[in-house]
Amino acid sequence: MRRDGRFYRHTGGFDPSQLPLAVLSGATGILLMGIVYGYVVRYVPFIYLNLVVLIGFGYGVGWTVGNTVRKGKCRNRTLRDLLWLVAVVFALYVSWVTWVFAVFGHQHLILDPRSLWQAIVFIGRKGTWGIGSSGVPVSGILLYLVWVAEAIILAVMAWSTSMDKDPGPFCETCGQWVTPMAGFPRLGFTHAADRTSGLKAMAAGETDPLFSLGPCADDCNIWLSVLLEACPSRKHLIVLTVTQTVQTTNAKGEVANAVTGIVRNRLIDPETCARIIEWLQPSLPEPEEADDAPKEPEPVVAASE
């Protein structure tokens, strides 16, 4: 897919008056989470519960990174990746310090990296908690592998969560992130023959295929969703994102939706935006529809001035 001037690109800036404060509050949050996690690992003897808490910890760290990026108005990929890396290392470090402090009976609070490493190696040799009913302490290579897996799970979880929390495009004129302006779920091509070429053209940044879309039948299992996001002015920056949802039902009757992106952050001028809204508006489901169909995200349509 070509990424030319028709698509939004970050400028690479950040807000020097907001970012340090955002980092400080994020660090405080991760400090508290790391302490709680360190104690959970020390005192909760159920490995599966530990795993759940670890995933929650990763989510918390990722959420914090996403929040820091948003508050610090960070439009710089490298800086964002660096924030994620620092957050993960800091989170692990705090949890290690807390855990070692608890393992040594709250006698030694070891803060410097070299002594902390020596303490970890010492514990690694002696072993720590046991798995299963035998209760034999896990030590050596197996324990190190568990620690490596723990770090990887934390990092991956934090990464995916921070990506989910990505604030999207930023208007340099307003100094604000975009917010949803209009959303149209469950659309399909009015003529099935237009589908393949329409999707291809949309992916390339064409907006004409949008005017071949209409409401999707109630029982359709594949549909498109159109989202328009804009800065507060509704003029400087408007972006279009189209996703495709494929719904599958397995033998047990469980429904799963797989969402893929067709086009993301295509820049739209206010006139085209108004035309798209006018065209798709009638496709919005009637409000207060009482049926048992799976709930779609509420369409958001803001009044344009």
Ligand SMILES: [Zn+2]
């Ligand atoms: Zn703006």
